[in-house]
Amino acid sequence: MVYDWFNRQASDDSSTEQSLEEKTATSQSDGSDSLIQPEESSSSNTEEDSLEWARQAYARLKAQQEQQKTPEVSIEADLVESIPSLATIQPETSNLPTDLEVGASLLEQAASQRPVLQQDLQTSVPEKSLEPSKQSQCLETSSQATLGEFDETFTWSTEVLAAQGRQVEQISLEEIDWLARLRRGLEKTRQGFVKGLLENLGDDPLTPEVLDDLETLLLRADAGVEATDQVLDALRARMNEEVVDPAEGLRFLKQQLSNLLEVPIKASGIDLLAPERGRLNIWLLVGVNGVGKTTTLGKLANLAVRSGYSALIAAADTFRAAAVEQVQVWAARSGVPVVANSSANADPAAVVFDAIGAARSKSTDLLLVDTAGRLQTKHNLMEELQKVRRIIDRLAPEAKVESLLILDASQGQNGLRQAMAFAKASGLTGVVITKLDGTSRGGVALAVASEVKLPIRFIGAGEGIRDLRPFNSFEFVEALLANH
Numbered sequence: 490m491v492y493d494w495f496n497r498q499a500s501d502d503s504s505t506e507q508s509l510e511e512k513t514a515t516s517q518s519d520g521s522d523s524l525i526q527p528e529e530s531s532s533s534n535t536e537e538d539s540l541e542w543a544r545q546a547y548a549r550l551k552a553q554q555e556q557q558k559t560p561e562v563s564i565e566a567d568l569v570e571s572i573p574s575l576a577t578i579q580p581e582t583s584n585l586p587t588d589l590e591v592g593a594s595l596l597e598q599a600a601s602q603r604p605v606l607q608q609d610l611q612t613s614v615p616e617k618s619l620e621p622s623k624q625s626q627c628l629e630t631s632s633q634a635t636l637g638e639f640d641e642t643f644t645w646s647t648e649v650l651a652a653q654g655r656q657v658e659q660i661s662l663e664e665i666d667w668l669a670r671l672r673r674g675l676e677k678t679r680q681g682f683v684k685g686l687l688e689n690l691g692d693d694p695l696t697p698e699v700l701d702d703l704e705t706l707l708l709r710a711d712a713g714v715e716a717t718d719q720v721l722d723a724l725r726a727r728m729n730e731e732v733v734d735p736a737e738g739l740r741f742l743k744q745q746l747s748n749l750l751e752v753p754i755k756a757s758g759i760d761l762l763a764p765e766r767g768r769l770n771i772w773l774l775v776g777v778n779g780v781g782k783t784t785t786l787g788k789l790a791n792l793a794v795r796s797g798y799s800a801l802i803a804a805a806d807t808f809r810a811a812a813v814e815q816v817q818v819w820a821a822r823s824g825v826p827v828v829a830n831s832s833a834n835a836d837p838a839a840v841v842f843d844a845i846g847a848a849r850s851k852s853t854d855l856l857l858v859d860t861a862g863r864l865q866t867k868h869n870l871m872e873e874l875q876k877v878r879r880i881i882d883r884l885a886p887e888a889k890v891e892s893l894l895i896l897d898a899s900q901g902q903n904g905l906r907q908a909m910a911f912a913k914a915s916g917l918t919g920v921v922i923t924k925l926d927g928t929s930r931g932g933v934a935l936a937v938a939s940e941v942k943l944p945i946r947f948i949g950a951g952e953g954i955r956d957l958r959p960f961n962s963f964e965f966v967e968a969l970l971a972n973h
Contacts (some may be wrong), residue, residue: 492663493796494959495763543647546660547639554636554662634666634955642669649967667958671968674950678931682710683972690735695728703742710929711901713936720745743966749935750962754944761959762891762919762946764798764855769848769888771856771881774921775874776895777907778862781923783812785895785949786859787819788957794823798854803844804829805837805877808861816859822954837861837873838880845884856888878916891918893946896937899928908941919946922960926951931969 637643646668650660689702700721707717723745727733733741754760764770772789774782786802793800802820804827806812813829820827828844830836841858848856858881860874881890894917896904911917920943925931934945948965949957 492661494663494792495761495796495798497664497761497959539648539651540644542651542657543644544639545657546647546665547636547643549657550636550660550662550665634662636662636665637669642672645672645971649964652967653963666955668964668968670953670956671948671950671958671964672971674926674956675931675965675968675971677926677929678710679969679971681929682706682932683970686739686970687972690738692735695724695733695735695738697725697728699738700724700728707932707935710932711905711936712932713902713905713940716749716932716935716939719749719939739970743970746935746966746969747962750938750945750965753938753942754962756942757918757944759944762944763959764793765889766854769845769856769885770854770891771845771858771885771888772891772893773858773860773878773881774893774895775860775911775917776862778809780862780895780897780900780904781949782806782862782895783815783819783859784952785921785923785947785957786816786857787822788949788954789947790820790825790857791823791954792957793855793857794825799851800825800855800857801844801848801851801853802827803841803856803858805840805844806859806861807835807837807840812859812861838876841877841880842884845881845888849885891946892916893918894920894943896920896922896933898922898925898930898933901928901930901933902936904933905936905940908937908943912941912943917943919944921945921947921949921957923949923957925949926956934965 643665646665647660649668650664685706686703689699689706703724704717704721707720708714712720720742724733724738724741727741774786774789776782783806790800790802800823802816802825804813804816806816807830813827813831816829817827826847828840828847830840830843837860844856844858847853858877860877878890878892881888894908894911896908898904900907908917908920920937920941922934922937922945925948934948937943937945945960945962947957948960
């Protein structure tokens with residue numbers, strides 16, 4: 490079973506489902522609470538209903554995890570020696586064994602895939618275009634999500650999913666794991682924003698003074714003037730119609746923040762950015778130095794592979810020292826091949842040229858292009874970026890191309906100005922916000938949506954390989970205001 494993050498669903502077969510239900514029922518008969526569907530509960534207490542629903546989800550995920558454990562944990566020494574092939578050849582999705590279990594380690598999956606990998610080593614991909622990874626020992630051995638304790642974070646995560654219409658049987662461990670990471674990642678922003686909000690709201694209805702304090706909090710979180718004005722204008726209009734108590738004020742605030750983030754996403758016509766099956770997809774990653782382009786590229790490659798897509802990386806950052814080696818380390822963690830030219834001052838457009846040829850020969854779903862960091866004020870470097878784009882348009886006119894700006898959340902309004910400059914010069918189609926865990930300026934996401942008017946496609950909330958996922962405005966706002 491694989492979890493397709495680009496479509497937020499897991500592929501599973503009916504026999505596994507039936508077995509899971511049996512194991513869940515067995516685990517519940519050992520003295521724990523019996524499974525009751527939320528709509529059948531006779532309790533009038535909403536909080537108790539929510540807690541019971543979370544228990545059901547936890548029991549089911551626990552049974553699922555138990556079933557997916559592999560009985561044998563011994564791994565032969567020669568298997569370890571075969572791991573480097575994962576970093577250089579990405580097996581075609583259609584040829585992979587279909588009975589791999591999610592709970593199996595990466596090494597155990599490699600054992601099952603070894604015949605396919607050895608066959609793929611014989612395929613005719615131009616040798617000069619694929620650079621063997623020298624860091625394949627860095628494969629991510631803990632890439633699978635694991636079920637933690639039944640705690641407040643778990644119950645909050647299930648409540649967020651339930652609010653989006655999920656049923657108990659639709660709750661996935663991948664989503665639970667990500668929501669916990671997102672909540673932790675927004676902790677610094679939440680500490681300043683929520684604490685100040687609580688102190689100002691109290692138990693009395695909203696007043697103009699409270700809105701003035703809210704304005705200060707939003708600006709301090711780098712939400713931007715335009716986003717702040719939109720939210721406050723909506724709250725003032727609501728206050729003019731009726732008395733707004735604190736609970737209703739918070740609910741309305743969440744709704745306004747989510748709506749603001751959704752505007753550019755709806756305008757793009759694509760709610761969730763995903764590679765299109767049966768077609769070459771090229772994602773160009775751009776931005777200034779130090780924002781995490783290469784790291785984000787590695788995480789996107791991992792996300793694609795985990796979601797069942799084949800991926801290829803073009804190491805087109807030929808200016809920064811050790812940039813190619815860094816790309817190869819990240820690629821090795823997910824078994825994704827890399828097209829690179831390690832010679833000094835290699836032409837980035839030539840690397841992209843070779844990568845497009847390799848992607849076509851392998852029928853690759855997603856080609857990720859790393860680019861050199863550049864200042865938006867350096868016209869010669871911006872012209873180099875445009876040259877790469879012209880190569881893509883000429884060689885792969887049928888490809889679906891996305892130009893994604895990587896934006897460091899800790900840069901706040903400075904990052905916003907970068908986004909606006911890049912949007913004019915390189916035809917941006919979306920934004921990836923990184924390093925949310927290291928800053929209290931998470932409100933910059935609101936500024937990107939309201940002022941740059943670009944859809945946020947992915948967010949990074951940590952340094953781990955699983956700490957980047959597709960952006961969901963509802964989940965972002967709930968994590969931002971998690972204490973409510």
